[in-house]
Amino acid sequence: MLPDRIRRVVQRLSRLPGVGEKTALRYAMFLVTADEAIARELGEELMTLHEHVRRCEQCGALAEVRQAERLLCPVCLDPRRDDSLLCVVARVQDMMAIERSQAMPGRYLVLGKLLSPLDGVGPGELPIAELRSRVKAGVKEVILATPPSVDGEATALLLARELSDLGVRLTRLASGVPHGGELEFADQITLGRAIDGRRKLDP
Numbered sequence: 001m002l003p004d005r006i007r008r009v010v011q012r013l014s015r016l017p018g019v020g021e022k023t024a025l026r027y028a029m030f031l032v033t034a035d036e037a038i039a040r041e042l043g044e045e046l047m048t049l050h051e052h053v054r055r056c057e058q059c060g061a062l063a064e065v066r067q068a069e070r071l072l073c074p075v076c077l078d079p080r081r082d083d084s085l086l087c088v089v090a091r092v093q094d095m096m097a098i099e100r101s102q103a104m105p106g107r108y109l110v111l112g113k114l115l116s117p118l119d120g121v122g123p124g125e126l127p128i129a130e131l132r133s134r135v136k137a138g139v140k141e142v143i144l145a146t147p148p149s150v151d152g153e154a155t156a157l158l159l160a161r162e163l164s165d166l167g168v169r170l171t172r173l174a175s176g177v178p179h180g181g182e183l184e185f186a187d188q189i190t191l192g193r194a195i196d197g198r199r200k201l202d203p
């Protein structure tokens, strides 16, 4: 009994993570019955989203496309950041969580994924060459801030081994972030303490 058009909107919305068919229907009904501007503005933003937002060339976070030379995110563009401290995270959301804690004055590298043999993600899928070249450019400490899950620990260990010949200090966030938990959901104070209390890692 739904018009085809609405059915298609529901179908597309239900492709989003965490959105089931019921929620998708709720969103679609809202978009079609609420003020027209809401649907139009959302549509316009989404239409040009990929044109305007890309991965930062240096760290893999998100950057706004501008007429500038290199495509860099606000953290990479910030000249006040400590170039000798590099924080490696799994996802952009983790970087955002750490930024909210205001305890990390350095720079970042976003892996985009974690080592996960069961899902077919091997060492070859991780940006190890990029990480090594960032470290060689003057980094003194690498904080391996992958989550305290099985995949996160395995990834940290692998990266620590890959960097072990470079003489860089390797650290891991202190406990406080719940095991298996996502950094994203740790509160600012807990995350700030975990960064301040980071421990040395010996690969």
Ligand SMILES: [Zn+2]
Pocket (backbone or CB within 6 Å): 056, 057, 058, 059, 060, 061, 072, 073, 074, 075, 076, 077
């Ligand atoms: Zn960046």
